[in-house]
């Protein structure tokens with residue numbers, strides 16, 4: 001069921017803002033995180049309770065969109081529809097609605113009965129489009145129901161201590177001084193912060209003591225088995241979450257070339273790298289295949305953290321289930337195989353390569369690796385091991401495969 005937040009009185013201006021945001025997300029196809037961010041930035045007078053309320057309202061409404069509109073009887077088109085949809089959501093969360101015209105006709109008993117009636121229909125109960133339910137069943141079989149149900153839980157807040165500057169134990173002490181409670185986890189760099197809150201304003205963040213990185217994502221860099229002094233290429237580095245982790249594991253010794261097709265993301269990585277006191281990362285924007293060919297046979301370790309559907313990250317990005325379309329999925333799978341084919345020669349003989357995604361679909365994961373291994377480019381590689389993490393194990397869904405170039 002949807003997350004319950006503190007019982008509070010509803011304020012019209014906040015409900016109006018939520019409706020405005022939801023229309024942007026669903027009618028104008030804008031990204032939920034950007035809409036929330038922009039709205040919070042442009043309303044600095046809202047207090048922290050209001051901000052939490054707004055973010056929770058918008059994310060819950062996106063997460064449970066289908067369940068709510070099936071109970072309502074149709075997809076929301078108008079502002080009035082959205083108020084009713086939000087009313088349904090709050091009733092299901094156990095909130096008593098104020099006596100406002102916008103909520104007229106919402107009967108809590110009927111609404112809860114309808115929710116009960118839908119509880120056996122997974123695509124409605126877990127709030128996903130029909131096509132995704134069919135695909136999930138085809139690809140994951142019996143694992144699908146638990147996987148997609150868990151994907152509706154809010155994401156945990158996990159930090160990665162930058163071991164170049166601090167340890168998880170020290171970081172916990174440091175956070176505690178600022179009133180933030182953290183806990184050690186079984187992962188060597190991870191700190192769990194049970195209460196969701198904004199941490200990027202803390203001096204320890206500014207000074208590069210930690211990054212915010214999901215626990216499953218923190219498993220990828222160690223999977224590549226890097227050692228200090230190695231030549232590493234991170235070929236889909238983006239804003240560099242894993243490049244930074246690799247650099248810390250290498251104790252900032254050796255070299256990492258971080259590539260991406262998007263220059264703006266690499267600029268972010270440069271800033272983060274400076275904050276983390278990392279000097280071994282150089283960034284390079286991929287212009288064409290020559291950028292890749294120039295690196296053939298140069299890397300001891302190669303990370304291919306490829307673009308994917310993101311279906312493992314619905315806890316933090318619930319809007320993906322509404323934005324993702326079957327034809328985009330086909331396109332992205334073609335890109336994944338192309339990256340495997342064209343970038344794998346960067347790994348030198350005797351070197352190792354990790355192929356990773358934040359998807360739960362075997363067609364983006366195990367099947368891509370098998371297709372690669374059976375292709376001419378893959379004959380030089382052998383699979384050492386692979387790991388699939390599903391969202392019902394607690395954190396994001398992730399897949400990683402370690403291959404060796406013979």
Ligand SMILES: C[S@@+](CC[C@H](N)C(=O)[O-])C[C@H]1O[C@@H](n2cnc3c(N)ncnc32)[C@H](O)[C@@H]1O
Nearest residue numbers: 235236237238240241242260261262305306307
């Ligand atoms: C899953 S994200 C990477 C996340 C990143 N490794 C991290 O840990 O923060 C995939 C990245 O691949 C990039 N990308 C898309 N097509 C690419 C291509 N053909 N070659 C290299 N990178 C590509 C995207 O811009 C995106 O930044």
